Amino acid sequence: MAxxxxxxxxxxxxxxxxxxxxxxLQDLEAHSPELxxxxxxxxxxxxxxxxxxxxxxxxxxxxxxxxxxATHKVQQRVTRELEKKFSDRQVLFVAxxxxxxxxxxxxxxxxxxPMSRTLAAVHDKILDDLVYPTEIIGKRTRVKVxxxxxxxxxLDSKDATNLEYKLDTFSAVYKRLTxxxxxxxxxxxxxx
Numbered sequence: 001m002a003x004x005x006x007x008x009x010x011x012x013x014x015x016x017x018x019x020x021x022x023x024x025l026q027d028l029e030a031h032s033p034e035l036x037x038x039x040x041x042x043x044x045x046x047x048x049x050x051x052x053x054x055x056x057x058x059x060x061x062x063x064x065x066x067x068x069x070a071t072h073k074v075q076q077r078v079t080r081e082l083e084k085k086f087s088d089r090q091v092l093f094v095a096x097x098x099x100x101x102x103x104x105x106x107x108x109x110x111x112x113x114p115m116s117r118t119l120a121a122v123h124d125k126i127l128d129d130l131v132y133p134t135e136i137i138g139k140r141t142r143v144k145v146x147x148x149x150x151x152x153x154x155l156d157s158k159d160a161t162n163l164e165y166k167l168d169t170f171s172a173v174y175k176r177l178t179x180x181x182x183x184x185x186x187x188x189x190x191x192x
Contacts, residue, residue: 134159
């Protein structure tokens with residue numbers, strides 16, 4: 001069976017998880033005619049399995065940045081179908097972004113580094129990609145006495161019922177991808 005949705009460099013073999021996701025996407029494309037047209041252009045660059053907590057795992061699917069908008073069109077339906085197929089795992093889509101190192105005297109580049117390639121910008125975009133169907137409405141950085149930082153992210157409360165069970169998955173995946181601690185929560189309703 002040909003790997004139609006995997007986009008890799010020449011000579012790099014896909015992993016077992018990537019082949020599993022590719023097979024599931026091909027099944028979706030073959031068996032659901034309403035998704036067929038939207039699934040055809042979607043490619044994945046890699047897929048990783050992340051341990052969320054004891055016994056629970058998540059599959060993080062990386063897509064190229066130019067195809068992210070097309071992926072967002074069908075992301076909710078595809079995520080729902082893939083979570084049905086992988087019943088014990090949750091599925092998240094993230095764009096494959098590149099971080100360029102800070103220019104120094106030795107490795108000064110001919111062009112300035114784009115702001116979208118900085119570490120902070122890439123980490124912010126990963127955060128947006130992880131929680132995609134909902135929006136981030138606020139962020140707070142909490143610095144503890146020992147110097148450790150924790151980022152508190154407030155999500156739009158209209159999606160609380162759909163995403164409540166995924167909050168610990170978002171935290172674990174973000175910690176694995178960036179190394180930063182983050183807490184996701186929905187803000188309490190303010191009474192005036």
